[in-house]
Amino acid sequence: MLTLSRPQRQVLFTLGIVAATMAPTAIVAVTAWQVNRPGHRHDVEASLGRQLGLKVTLDGVRYPRPGEVVYTGLALWQHEPRRETHFVKVAQAGLLKIAREGRRLVLRAEGLAVAAEGPRQAMEQVGGLLSRAAADESWERVDLSADSCTLDLGDGLSYDLADLGGSFLIEGGSPTVTASYQFASTEGASTRCELKLVRDRSGEEPTTALTFQTAGDGLPLPARVLDPLFASEEWVGPSARVMGKLELSRVGAGDWRATFSGELIDVDLGTLVGRRVPEHRLDGPARLVVESAEWGPRPGAPGPGWLSASGELRAGPGAVSPGLLRALQSEMHFLLADAFRIRAVSTGNEPAVAFRDLGFRFAIEPDGSVYLDGALGDAYEPGVVMTEPDGLDPIAFAPAEGSNLIGLRRTLAPSDPVLVPADPELDFLDFLPQGGVPRSDVIRAN
Numbered sequence: 001m002l003t004l005s006r007p008q009r010q011v012l013f014t015l016g017i018v019a020a021t022m023a024p025t026a027i028v029a030v031t032a033w034q035v036n037r038p039g040h041r042h043d044v045e046a047s048l049g050r051q052l053g054l055k056v057t058l059d060g061v062r063y064p065r066p067g068e069v070v071y072t073g074l075a076l077w078q079h080e081p082r083r084e085t086h087f088v089k090v091a092q093a094g095l096l097k098i099a100r101e102g103r104r105l106v107l108r109a110e111g112l113a114v115a116a117e118g119p120r121q122a123m124e125q126v127g128g129l130l131s132r133a134a135a136d137e138s139w140e141r142v143d144l145s146a147d148s149c150t151l152d153l154g155d156g157l158s159y160d161l162a163d164l165g166g167s168f169l170i171e172g173g174s175p176t177v178t179a180s181y182q183f184a185s186t187e188g189a190s191t192r193c194e195l196k197l198v199r200d201r202s203g204e205e206p207t208t209a210l211t212f213q214t215a216g217d218g219l220p221l222p223a224r225v226l227d228p229l230f231a232s233e234e235w236v237g238p239s240a241r242v243m244g245k246l247e248l249s250r251v252g253a254g255d256w257r258a259t260f261s262g263e264l265i266d267v268d269l270g271t272l273v274g275r276r277v278p279e280h281r282l283d284g285p286a287r288l289v290v291e292s293a294e295w296g297p298r299p300g301a302p303g304p305g306w307l308s309a310s311g312e313l314r315a316g317p318g319a320v321s322p323g324l325l326r327a328l329q330s331e332m333h334f335l336l337a338d339a340f341r342i343r344a345v346s347t348g349n350e351p352a353v354a355f356r357d358l359g360f361r362f363a364i365e366p367d368g369s370v371y372l373d374g375a376l377g378d379a380y381e382p383g384v385v386m387t388e389p390d391g392l393d394p395i396a397f398a399p400a401e402g403s404n405l406i407g408l409r410r411t412l413a414p415s416d417p418v419l420v421p422a423d424p425e426l427d428f429l430d431f432l433p434q435g436g437v438p439r440s441d442v443i444r445a446n
Contacts, residue, residue, distance in 0.1 A: 044071075053132050054078055055087055071096045078125065090115055090125055103139045109146040112164070117154045119228040127208065130168075130175040130199050142168040149181070157227050160184055166195075174200045183221055191218040191243075205252035213245040220265050229258075234275060237268025244290070255304045257296035264288040269315055273324075276428065277412050280327070281352055284318020298433070305431035310363040312375050317389065319352035324411075325396065331407040332370075333399035334385070340395055355395055360385040366433050370403040405432050 041058055048056040059073025074096050077087035094111030116122035149161040166179035177197040182190040192215040200207040214221060220241035223232040232240065244262010265287050273282040293309040328334040340353070359375040374383045374397065386395040409429055 113150040115152040237271040280324040281321035286315035315358040327411040335397040368405040
């Protein structure tokens with residue numbers, strides 16, 4: 001057995017203390033060397049790129065404290081579909097702080113911007129990221145916050161968001177993203193909005209569900225938030241605003257289905273009617289309350305379109321062309337007051353008919369049936385839909401018999417004998433429900 005003398009034991013003990021003291025310093029020194037060496041940033045870029053399935057570039061990376069990382073000049077790039085050797089930037093942040101709290105990641109971004117070539121491409125990008133994120137079992141929740149965020153969907157569709165807060169987690173095996181943000185308008189006001197995205201992978205094909213909703217007590221948003229769906233200014237005018245709930249869903253890579261309920265405010269009827277149907281005139285500000293409007297694939301139709309819609313329109317004061325009154329009477333079975341029946345059958349260059357109030361309830365069914373009724377209140381006879389400028393006498397009443405989409409098509413496209421619009425401005429008629437056969441049991445809407 002080896003026996004050490006007292007001096008030898010003292011020397012060994014001293015060496016042990018020195019080693020124990022120097023080891024942490026040595027580890028820190030090695031780590032600092034690795035972090036500060038020129039290739040470390042590229043190693044981090046490569047590691048992040050493998051996790052995200054994207055190309056990642058950084059200006060720098062720091063580790064202020066254990067469990068916290070700070071990336072500066074972060075940019076994410078994706079292969080351009082038509083040019084595999086070319087990358088397009090899909091997201092960037094001037095600064096991104098990431099802190100780990102157990103199985104939760106907390107992200108704080110500054111100078112955040114997200115871009116895509118279009119709304120469909122944006123959803124494909126998000127779907128890919130969700131699939132990769134769901135496969136990473138090293139964490140179960142991610143929270144993100146940013147004072148501001150620019151969302152660019154291409155073709156001039158750019159939106160500035162503020163006070164963004166979002167989270168990602170797995171709910172019942174389905175990756176779920178929720179977000180809350182302020183949408184700033186050109187007038188300086190802002191509205192709180194909420195978003196929820198769920199990707200359900202339990203079926204044979206993944207189902208994607210996306211919901212946008214404005215806060216119930218908030219201000220309406222400018223209608224340009226709907227530009228990813230249609231050119232809002234060309235349809236409802238530059239001053240129109242919107243509030244409500246929009247739900248989008250699809251299975252696999254199929255067509256999107258959409259359901260909307262809410263209100264369109266300050267709609268310009270002159271833009272809505274005159275731009276698409278120049279043979280008619282209908283002017284005045286309007287408020288459209290949509291109880292439900294459903295869009296999706298239509299049986300027997302070549303593509304998606306409107307399946308049904310119901311709600312109420314209120315407008316006025318304004319003016320309507322006698323030609324439109326005649327068409328509503330003959331094709332949609334509206335009833336005209338005695339004072340306007342003669343005027344309605346006149347021809348030639350006639351002056352527009354002024355009105356004070358216009359209001360009607362409507363319901364369009366998948367089979368093409370159209371239900372109409374007055375919505376001007378108890379101060380008028382049942383069924384009144386339009387009143388004279390003094391507000392006392394009626395101009396028109398809702399149909400007492402059934403209407404249908406064939407009549408609506410003939411009203412809007414009177415010069416088209418086969419009901420297939422030759423004018424590109426009337427292409428929207430092709431997106432109406434494909435029914436239209438008159439029904440004998442139609443009753444007036446309540």
